[in-house]
Amino acid sequence: MSLENYPKVATELPGPKSIEIFNRQDQVFYAQMHSGSTSPFIVDFKDADGLIHDMDGNTFANHMSAWGAAPYGPFPPEVRQAQIDAWDRYGMEISCFLQSPPVVELAERLVALAPKNITRVAPTVTGTEAVEGSIKLARECTGRPMILAFLGQYHGESTYLAASTSTELPGSPTGNAQYTPGLVFAPYPSSYRAPFTSGAGPHDDTVVIDYIESWLLRHQVEPTQIAAVLIEPIAGELGVYAPSQAFWDGLNRLREEHGWLLICDEIQSGMGRSGPVWAGDLWGLEPDMLLTGKGLAAGGQAMAAILGTDKVMADSHVYTTGTYVWEPAGVAAALAGLDLLDDAMRNALELEEIGREILAPLVSKYEQVGDVRQYGAWAAVEFVQDTVSQAPNRQAQHAFSQAALMRGVFAISSPEKWVYRMQPALTMQPELFRWSCEQMVEAAAEVLSD
Ligand SMILES: Cc1ncc(COP(=O)(O)O)c(C=O)c1O
Known part of the structure; x- marks a missing residue:
């Protein structure tokens, strides 16, 4: 994957074209599926690298993979x-x-x-x-x-x-x-x-x-x-x-x-x-x-x-x-x-190593990061008020997930949650996973205090 193809977000989220569709969505779906409860952009298409392109031309690394139902990318x-x-x-x-x-x-x-x-x-x-x-x-x-x-x-x-x-x-x-x-x-x-x-x-x-x-x-x-x-x-x-x-x-x-x-x-x-x-x-x-x-x-x-x-x-x-x-x-x-x-599992182990190397140090760096867990192509970052009380810190999680999203990293998160979760395709290219983890480190630096 060449560097100019890496995810980029150039508009507010949601962008104007996504908002148009969200407005229609809110008229027709029941409240649980209103725009505030779903992801903050509308998908235009996915590409062979597994990136999501939204209606406004923004691109995202996909760490949701249809909640795990697309383990080999969008179109193997x-x-x-x-x-x-x-x-x-x-x-x-x-x-x-x-x-x-x-x-x-x-x-x-x-x-x-x-x-x-x-x-x-x-x-x-x-x-x-x-x-x-x-x-x-x-x-x-x-x-x-x-x-x-x-x-x-x-x-x-x-x-x-x-x-x-x-x-x-x-x-x-x-x-x-x-x-x-x-x-x-x-x-x-x-x-x-x-x-x-x-x-x-x-x-x-x-x-x-x-x-x-x-x-x-x-x-x-x-x-x-x-x-x-x-x-x-x-x-x-x-x-x-x-x-x-x-x-x-x-x-x-x-x-x-x-x-x-x-x-x-x-x-x-x-x-x-x-x-x-x-x-x-x-x-x-x-x-x-x-x-x-x-x-x-x-x-x-x-x-x-x-x-x-x-x-x-x-x-x-x-x-x-x-x-x-x-x-x-x-x-x-x-x-x-x-x-x-078998090949996908080998790749997932590579993703696990990258996650451990880049994300695990967030725990010692930030009081608000209570724990980082990684099993294969499955990572979780848990946000707390402080490491002693371990009280959930939804605000920090939400701020972090928004900062990561604006850098093009789309994962599993919602404002009520205090655990941020990555669940990419098992076959995600290790360089894209590494890049995503690096964006997360930058997002943490932007919104958390050490
Ligand atoms: C552990 C577990 N069990 C069961 C289910 C339900 O599966 P489905 O959404 O296919 O009905 C899920 C879905 O997220 C799950 O994570």
Whole structure:
């Protein structure tokens, strides 16, 4: 990529042409999709370098990559061609009812890619449906009603899952969890922001295991009522937090003791996003069900799946499918994506190194940067009032994200959040990622005080 093609922002954001379209948007969409809740420019097109061009001629490095659903850039040629060929051959099809060879091949390849205890696949369209389906399967398999989930996780927007979800967005947990039976919660384990402790970490996140054993199981729910533990091995929406090995050891002990299934929601963390194929590989996890989506789509059609063991799935007739499940062009795209995965993962590790080198020093330089986390092509910068209180600093995050945006770095951020997140294509050119990190260092220098 030549230097003159690097991102440039030459107008206010949004620029005048974007504003025209935003005005139309606000007339026709419901309030959640009004311009203030979406990104501050309208896309004109994307180029082969993966840059976004807005309606006003500004360009941005894309660190959102369709929230992880375009892991190989906007138009990987192999994926594009595979979709066209499959569509020409099979057209639209309801693949849970009328099958074709690629549908079976994708299931076989996913089983081969999964931890060795995984032998079966249930296809779904969205990640939300994969999580919903896994809960139905867990209840069927165990005959137990309850699911143990973790505060701060995100699993989707169905009525049920909105209840098992709590992000830091104001109001999102309110009015959901209390009307949905069948869930109990523990705080999400992390050594940076551990529950029941305060002050600068690292903290011992096995306090969450103690809480489950000594409080939850004693006072709220019988262990024999719990069908499954639902956990994101790395909690994406919460801010790319990961538990420690000691936490997983404790959880595995409880699983064994009480016969709980483990459902790993890898819809965001999997398919190479966090370094290995599955984030759970970082701790040698062997879940009973592993949920995949987003990156599985390879930038093609909506695709997700529940991968599971014989014990859970070999004899199950739970429905997880529907009209649009694994339609052939989407399946062909996913298969083409799997062929790109190894190279993409190698690139992601290069991005991880660059992030560690350039972004990690922000923590010692600025009191307002509490933590920088990087797993593969996934980075988070957490803003705090000060490192002792660790109180969220939304203002600093927002100022930082605006300064980065004006330099052409577009990532995952909103004014309510205090964690800024980068989720580029796994294949982003390392020079562009390095350039983006350098812009972030300049943005920090502009808006933070050392
Ligand atoms: C961890 C996790 N689970 C589930 C979902 C829901 O997936 P979808 O938006 O495809 O329904 C998401 C989406 O962001 C997610 O990050």
